[in-house]
Amino acid sequence: MADASLGLWTVPLAVFGGAIRVSTPFLFVSLGECITERSGRINLGLEGTLVMGAMSAYGISYLSGSPWLGVLAAGITGALFGALHAGICSLPRVNDIAVGIALMLLGTGLAFFLGKPLIEPTAARLPAIDFGWWSDVPQLRAALRINVLFLIGVAIAPLLYWAFRTTRWGLLIRTAGESADAARAMGHSVLLIRLRATMVGGFLAGIGGSFLSLFYPGSWNEGLSSGQGITAVALVIFARWDPMLCLWASLAFGGAAALGPALQSVGITSGYHLFNAAPYILTLAIMIITCSPKRTLTGAPAELSITR
Amino acid sequence: MDFGRISRRHLLQGSAALALGSTLGIRGAAAAETTVGFIYVGSRDDYGYNQAHAQGAAAVKKLPGIKVVEEEKVPETDAVEKTIESMVNLDGATLLFPTSFGYYNPHVVKMATKFPKLHFEHCGGLWTDKDPKNAGSYFGYIDEAQYISGIVAGYSTKSGKLGFVAAKPIPQVLRNINAFTLGARLANPKATTQVIFTGDWSMPVKEAEATNSLIDQGVDVLTCHVDGPKTMVENAARRGAMVCGYHVNQSPLAPKAYLTGAEWNWEALYPKFVKMIVAGEPIPNFYRGGLKEEIVKVSPYGEMVSAEARKHADNVKAKFMSGEYTIFKGPLVDNKGKTVIASGTDRGQQDPELEKMDYLVEGVIGATA
Numbered sequence: 205m206a207d208a209s210l211g212l213w214t215v216p217l218a219v220f221g222g223a224i225r226v227s228t229p230f231l232f233v234s235l236g237e238c239i240t241e242r243s244g245r246i247n248l249g250l251e252g253t254l255v256m257g258a259m260s261a262y263g264i265s266y267l268s269g270s271p272w273l274g275v276l277a278a279g280i281t282g283a284l285f286g287a288l289h290a291g292i293c294s295l296p297r298v299n300d301i302a303v304g305i306a307l308m309l310l311g312t313g314l315a316f317f318l319g320k321p322l323i324e325p326t327a328a329r330l331p332a333i334d335f336g337w338w339s340d341v342p343q344l345r346a347a348l349r350i351n352v353l354f355l356i357g358v359a360i361a362p363l364l365y366w367a368f369r370t371t372r373w374g375l376l377i378r379t380a381g382e383s384a385d386a387a388r389a390m391g392h393s394v395l396l397i398r399l400r401a402t403m404v405g406g407f408l409a410g411i412g413g414s415f416l417s418l419f420y421p422g423s424w425n426e427g428l429s430s431g432q433g434i435t436a437v438a439l440v441i442f443a444r445w446d447p448m449l450c451l452w453a454s455l456a457f458g459g460a461a462a463l464g465p466a467l468q469s470v471g472i473t474s475g476y477h478l479f480n481a482a483p484y485i486l487t488l489a490i491m492i493i494t495c496s497p498k499r500t501l502t503g504a505p506a507e508l509s510i511t512r
Numbered sequence: 513m514d515f516g517r518i519s520r521r522h523l524l525q526g527s528a529a530l531a532l533g534s535t536l537g538i539r540g541a542a543a544a545e546t547t548v549g550f551i552y553v554g555s556r557d558d559y560g561y562n563q564a565h566a567q568g569a570a571a572v573k574k575l576p577g578i579k580v581v582e583e584e585k586v587p588e589t590d591a592v593e594k595t596i597e598s599m600v601n602l603d604g605a606t607l608l609f610p611t612s613f614g615y616y617n618p619h620v621v622k623m624a625t626k627f628p629k630l631h632f633e634h635c636g637g638l639w640t641d642k643d644p645k646n647a648g649s650y651f652g653y654i655d656e657a658q659y660i661s662g663i664v665a666g667y668s669t670k671s672g673k674l675g676f677v678a679a680k681p682i683p684q685v686l687r688n689i690n691a692f693t694l695g696a697r698l699a700n701p702k703a704t705t706q707v708i709f710t711g712d713w714s715m716p717v718k719e720a721e722a723t724n725s726l727i728d729q730g731v732d733v734l735t736c737h738v739d740g741p742k743t744m745v746e747n748a749a750r751r752g753a754m755v756c757g758y759h760v761n762q763s764p765l766a767p768k769a770y771l772t773g774a775e776w777n778w779e780a781l782y783p784k785f786v787k788m789i790v791a792g793e794p795i796p797n798f799y800r801g802g803l804k805e806e807i808v809k810v811s812p813y814g815e816m817v818s819a820e821a822r823k824h825a826d827n828v829k830a831k832f833m834s835g836e837y838t839i840f841k842g843p844l845v846d847n848k849g850k851t852v853i854a855s856g857t858d859r860g861q862q863d864p865e866l867e868k869m870d871y872l873v874e875g876v877i878g879a880t881a
Contacts, residue, residue, distance in 0.1 A: 214728045221728075222721055324557040326746075326765065343728040346751060420720060421743045422750075426555060427714035462721050468708040469725035473879035480711050480718065 214343065215466045221347030222462020223455045224354060225420050229254060229429075230454035231357040232412030233436035235364060236405035238447055240286075241440060242368065243401035244381035244394070244507030245293060248304030250409040251433030252311020253285045257413025259315040259322065262424035266327035274327070275353070275414045282410020283403045285311060290402040294395045300509055308434070322424045330419045351419045353411065357451075360408075364447035377401055381505030409433065435483065442490045444503035457483050546790055547579045548572055549605035551595055553612035554714075556584050560740040560759040561776075565611040565635070567760065568778025572786050581605060588614030596623045600630060607789050609782070611635045620647055631789055639797045650781070650799035652807035653861050655691035656832050657774030658735075659839050660810045660825050661756040662695020664772045665733040666703050667821030668754055669696075675726035675753075676707040677719055677736040677744050681880040683869040685737045688774070690873045691839050692735060692756075697875050699824060706731055707878035713739040723747045733771065745770070754816070761811045772825075773811035780806040802861055803832040846871040847878075 233250050240247045257278035265274030289307055293300045333355075336348030368374040379387045380397040387394050416432075417424045439457065443449035464479035478485075548569075556566040562584070573580045581603045586595050592615045599605040608630065610620050616637030624632045624647035637649035665674050674696055678685050693705040706729060708722040719736070723744050726734060735756035736744045742765060748755045749766035757763070757773025788795050801807040810829065813822055831837035838860050844853035852871050853859055859866055872878055 214725065218721070218725050218728060221724065225724075226717060226721065320555065321557075323555055324559065324563075346724065346728070416717075421716040422720075422746055423716075423742055425558065425714070425716060425740055425742065427740075428716050430715060430717065432717070461717060462725070465708050465710070465718060465722040465725045466728075468878065469706060469722070469729045471706075471877055474881075476709055477711060 212470055214470055215463075217343055217347060218462045218466030218469070219459040222466070223459035224347065224350055225458065226461045227454040227458030228351065228354045228357055228415045228420075229412040229432050230436045230439060230457050231354075231361070231451060232415070233409045233433050234439045234443065234450040234454055235357065235360055235447055236282075236408030236412070237437050237440045238364065238405075238443070238445055238450055239377065239408075240398075240402045240405035241508060242381045242445055242505055243377045243398045244384060244505050245290070245300050245398050245402060246304065246437075246508060247286065247289050247307075247402055247405060248301055248434070248437060249285065249289055249307030249311060250304075250405070250437055251429065251431070252308040252315075253282045253406050253409040254311075254413040254416070254433035254436075255315040255429050256285060256311040257282050257410030258417035258428055259319040259413075259424055260410075261414030262327050262417040263319070263322050265329075265418055266322060266325050269328050271328045271330045271418050274418055275330070275411055278410040278414035279407045280410070282406035282408070282413070284406070285410070286403040286406025287399065289406070290395075290399040293402075294399065312429075316426050319424055319426070323426075326423065327418065329422055330415075332419070351415065353415050353419065357454075361447045361451035368447070378505070381507050384507055412436075435487070438487055442487065442494060445505065446503060456486065460486050545577055545579050546607065546786070547581060547599075547603050547605040548786060549596070549599035549603065549608045550580065550582045551586050551592060551599075551608070551610045551612075551615070552582070552584045553588060553614075554585060554739060556582070558740045559742040559762055559765070560738075562611070562739075564760045564776035565609070565778055568776075568782035569609075571779035572782045575783055575786060577790075578786060579603075586612075588612055588619075590619065592619045593623055596620075600627055605630070607631045607633070607786065609633050609635070613637065616649065631795075633785060633795070643797075645797065648795055648797040648799060650785075650807070652776060652805075653800065653802035654774050654776065654808045655687045655839060656802040656861070657808045657810050658688045659691040659695035660829055660832075661735060661772055661774050662692040662697075663699050663825045663828060664813065664817055664821050665692070665735070665754075665756055666696035666699025667818055667824070668771055668816065669700065669703060669733045671730045671732050672700060672703050673729065673731045674703060674705045675723075675729075675731035675734040676705050676876075676878075677722045677726070677734065677738060678707055678709050679713045679715075679738045680711065681709055683867055686869045686872060686880065687866060688737050689876060689878075690869070690871075693873055693875045694839060695828075698828075699821065703875065705876045705878075707872070707876055709878070710738065716740075716743045719743045720747045723753075724751065727751045727753050735773075757811055763811060763814065767814070768816075770811070770814045771817055772813050775809050775811055777806050777809040780809075800862060803829065804835050840866060845874045847874050847876050849874075 260281040261274035261278035264277035265271045292303045332349040336345035380394050384394045439453045443453045460482040463482050468476050550569040552562040554562040583595050586592050613636040616634045620634050624644040632647040634649045636651050639649040676689050696703040710718040733754045734748045741758045745755050745762045745765050749769035754769050754771050756771050763770040838858045840859040842853040842857040843855040846852045
């Protein structure tokens with residue numbers, strides 16, 4: 205009995221494992237939203253995109269037998285939702301936040317409707333890579349069974365950081381986000397830049413959804429997202445629109461989500477509702493610590509409707 | 513209510529039924545065929561609570577002269593009253609099964625008063641003398657099946673550690689956790705059940721995390737009480753742990769890991785109810801039962817269940833079937849060391865004290881608050 209259990213060590217291990225398992229959807233949605241918001245538009249509809257991505261990935265994986273086709277389908281679905289958002293927002297005097305909320309409801313509703321026959325069947329799942337082969341501890345080995353999507357997400361973060369600073373299109377996105385007039389003066393179409401940024405954002409959010417249904421927890425049902433998309437959008441704001449900070453924040457959120465169950469499993473049972481609420485408490489705390497009435501948020505794109 | 517469902521055909525049918533009803537009287541319209549309405553709070557194929565009811569509805573559908581109408585995802589608000597009205601007025605339903613707990617008061621009570629000639633059978637509610645006579649409530653003592661699951665789990669565990677992923681610490685859930693643990697300790701007196709509450713009925717990510725945490729703690733047999741056991745069953749099987757199911761048979765999801773499970777047996781009860789109503793026999797307003805009354809059942813044993821476990825479990829099951837077995841009998845101590853049922857006291861299946869359960873028995877690791 206004693207050899208199989210790690211006692212209190214389970215808690216840090218579960219938080220570590222949870223950071224890897226649970227963070228991927230947060231990571232993809234927040235990186236996608238980061239691109240969209242840097243271009244000067246906010247897409248609150250990513251919760252709907254995430255759920256839609258999860259449903260279409262599961263459906264395509266079930267029908268075709270290939271989970272990677274499912275991931276692609278989720279990305280395409282997400283990009284289409286992004287295009288819809290950008291398309292509506294490019295009309296004059298349209299509020300992007302209101303459109304986002306509408307698309308969030310549309311996405312979840314449509315996914316529930318189309319996903320009805322998918323609750324029962326079992327689709328092919330994404331494979332995991334075993335990084336724990338060197339360890340004898342089964343718990344650690346389980347925590348180190350990592351999906352490739354997580355690694356891709358981790359790789360995208362520094363890539364984006366670099367791209368925003370040094371590449372031409374990174375500069376264009378930032379210009380559109382900081383000053384639409386400047387972008388126009390340079391001869392670029394702000395709407396087109398934002399359309400592309402929102403589509404890429406949607407693509408990434410859709411892939412985040414495919415991770416939910418195809419890897420962890422690994423099946424399609426209607427409670428699957430339970431607000432992770434909207435949490436990820438909030439996460440971008442406190443990550444100060446910085447892709448690297450998005451990565452750390454996503455990992456922290458994943459770890460925090462694992463804290464409640466892990467503490468209960470070692471017998472710390474009092475106040476589990478509080479521990480279950482850890483991600484939300486974390487959000488509030490960071491928001492309160494970093495806000496100031498004297499200045500706008502540092503790093504906020506000037507064209508963003510929440511800061512303008 | 514889902515207005516998309518009311519097609520023109522439905523409206524025509526409805527008005528035709530109304531016209532018939534006004535000329536021939538309701539009895540005349542219903543004589544050819546009895547229409548039964550089923551209302552679910554969630555999705556019909558969730559591998560859980562609602563699927564169990566839908567399987568019961570499917571069994572009713574097979575009866576001759578019976579038409580079944582169903583509606584899913586009806587929230588526990590006045591939406592259910594609208595659904596009932598449309599089933600009654602448009603489809604001509606004369607027997608209704610609103611299957612979710614929260615439908616009962618005030619919605620079902622109100623509808624039963626409004627339509628005194630129709631029958632309402634509600635799952636889980638507590639019918640009292642003050643409620644309309646044409647309404648009734650039924651429920652099953654599924655803790656008996658959990659007890660059998662516990663016995664099988666007790667024999668199957670190697671570490672002596674069992675896990676329970678639960679939604680909320682309400683009496684029904686606690687009763688299942690306690691019955692499962694008591695069953696397991698019959699087989700292995702040193703077995704413990706580690707319980708994790710996720711906080712709500714459908715939290716897939718939390719359920720998966722709870723499953724992983726339990727297995728990290730050395731738990732090797734898991735069961736649950738949440739709306740959709742699919743997440744727990746699949747994730748536990750992936751980690752190589754064994755599972756006992758809940759609500760319906762989840763063995764297709766994890767054929768190698770599935771030991772047994774506590775299932776509802778609505779496909780036996782619902783046709784019985786419908787036949788009684790069609791024959792004009794009264795159904796008791798307060799209907800309860802367990803294994804013996806065929807309201808709950810135990811899943812067929814999985815391959816890895818040992819002969820010893822099968823024998824013991826079958827033996828206890830036979831005692832339940834003859835009605836001579838009590839799960840909760842004194843002396844019973846909770847996990848804080850307090851005696852909750854005094855020595856010599858037997859709290860049988862129907863004891864109302866059990867419906868107020870607020871403790872976890874000795875052997876359960878966890879707390880109710």
